[in-house]
Amino acid sequence: MQETIFIAAPALFGLIIGSFLNVCIARVPAGQSIVKPRSRCPSCGTPIRSRDNIPVLSFILLGGKCRSCGGRISWRYPAVEVLAGALTWFFFWKWIGTPVWMAASLLAVYLLIVIAVIDFETMLIADIFSFLLGVIGLAAAVVNPYLEGAVADRLLQSAGGLVFGAGLIWLMAWLGKKIYKMDAVGEGDIFLMGGLGALLGWQGVISTLVIGAFFGSVYGIGLLLMKRAGRRDHMPFGPFLALGGVINLYSLVSPVRFLFL
Numbered sequence: 715m716q717e718t719i720f721i722a723a724p725a726l727f728g729l730i731i732g733s734f735l736n737v738c739i740a741r742v743p744a745g746q747s748i749v750k751p752r753s754r755c756p757s758c759g760t761p762i763r764s765r766d767n768i769p770v771l772s773f774i775l776l777g778g779k780c781r782s783c784g785g786r787i788s789w790r791y792p793a794v795e796v797l798a799g800a801l802t803w804f805f806f807w808k809w810i811g812t813p814v815w816m817a818a819s820l821l822a823v824y825l826l827i828v829i830a831v832i833d834f835e836t837m838l839i840a841d842i843f844s845f846l847l848g849v850i851g852l853a854a855a856v857v858n859p860y861l862e863g864a865v866a867d868r869l870l871q872s873a874g875g876l877v878f879g880a881g882l883i884w885l886m887a888w889l890g891k892k893i894y895k896m897d898a899v900g901e902g903d904i905f906l907m908g909g910l911g912a913l914l915g916w917q918g919v920i921s922t923l924v925i926g927a928f929f930g931s932v933y934g935i936g937l938l939l940m941k942r943a944g945r946r947d948h949m950p951f952g953p954f955l956a957l958g959g960v961i962n963l964y965s966l967v968s969p970v971r972f973l974f975l
Contacts, residue, residue, distance in 0.1 A: 731802065732796070860914060860918065879919040918967075927954070934949055
């Protein structure tokens with residue numbers, strides 16, 4: 715029993731973190747504090763009791779409705795909690811031998827979840843989150859398993875990845891503007907790739923971009939086939955860059971591999 719609890723503990727911790735991430739997702743775009751007031755029903759504003767604020771379980775027991783007003787609670791809340799729980803479990807056991815990097819990579823993963831969901835819902839990326847990714851990348855460069863060499867070399871690789879990531883997306887945005895006479899990439903994506911570059915280095919920037927472009931294309935084609943979007947409609951790119959970032963944080967995909975796919 716104790717062994718089972720120990721194995722499951724990272725996931726349980728991640729569920730709790732996921733509940734906090736939901737607060738950030740709901741409040742940051744609205745310019746509200748993520749600290750207070752306490753969680754409230756999005757429909758009637760009634761403060762949520764502690765017993766009704768248990769990650770995932772409360773949603774199931776209440777049938778996805780507010781106890782006070784009966785208003786529907788979005789599936790996004792348990793989905794984010796489950797995602798945070800699952801990723802925490804995987805990253806904990808992946809990097810248990812390097813606890814400092816484990817903590818840094820998990821912080822980055824949590825930020826990427828928030829970035830992805832907010833961008834998907836609002837088409838905006840708060841630059842503070844991308845800035846924090848860059849800070850984490852530079853601060854953890856010494857223990858980053860994807861960087862090599864002495865301390866100075868690692869810091870240089872992290873900083874170089876930051877500049878390369880931001881610069882590459884900026885170049886794509888500039889070319890898109892010149893060719894299509896419209897914004898092809900959002901400004902928030904530039905800072906996001908800079909933050910990911912600080913964590914993953916130049917190779918991670920390329921593979922993240924390829925992974926993001928692939929899944930973004932699949933999503934876009936799906937919308938076109940279902941006639942839910944037009945060819946010139948804007949779609950969020952941040953969620954797919956975030957997906958590529960999470961994949962590379964877990965296990966860096968070398969760009970060379972794409973040559974053999």
